[in-house]
Amino acid sequence: MPTLVHNPVSALPELELAPANAIPASLAGTTVVLLDNSKHNAGELLQRVRNAVDAEVPGITWQVERKAGAFRPVSEEISQRIRDRADLVITGNGDCGCASWSSGDTAKFEKEGIPVVLLVTTPFVALAHHLTRSAGVADARIVEVPHPVGGLTSEALDERVDAVKDTVIKLLAG
Secondary structure, eight states, X not given: XXXXXXXTTSOOXXXXXXXXXXXXXXXXXXXXXXXXXXXXXXXXXXXXXXXXXXXXXXXXXXXXXXXXXXXXXXXXXXXXXXHHHOSEEEEEEEOSTHHHHHHHHHHHHHHXXXXXXXXXXXXXHHHHHHXXXXXXXXTOEEEEEOSOOTTOOHHHHHHHHHHHHHHHHHHHHO
């Protein structure tokens, strides 16, 4: 019996794509949820990005949610809490196969009207764009983080944040 293999980055059929949701014009008073996918250093990366954003964009209320595992979709319980309180989500780190699940989480929240910024390491950026588009979201906000993130020292993690903080702030502050 032949084996059928699908190329995850093959050409997409023409789809009706929804634009990514607009980020609020002012972030003062907004609630941003950091969705930690539980991959090693993902939460630490998100917290450091938060600190960089806080230094430039005041008035944000931050909440943190952590998935049970990087290789699964966000649970319905966490999804509901995010729907109940988030104006915006920052998630990631797409650093391996978890990029697929983080991309799916991104598309889910975008389709529910919550804007998302997705942090993905270099080798998985094209895959993340492909997956979010194939899930029906045009122009997802995917920020390329130098690879890897998992297993890094504190100093190397600071370098990753330095490489992306301006892009994240620009996406958030317009």
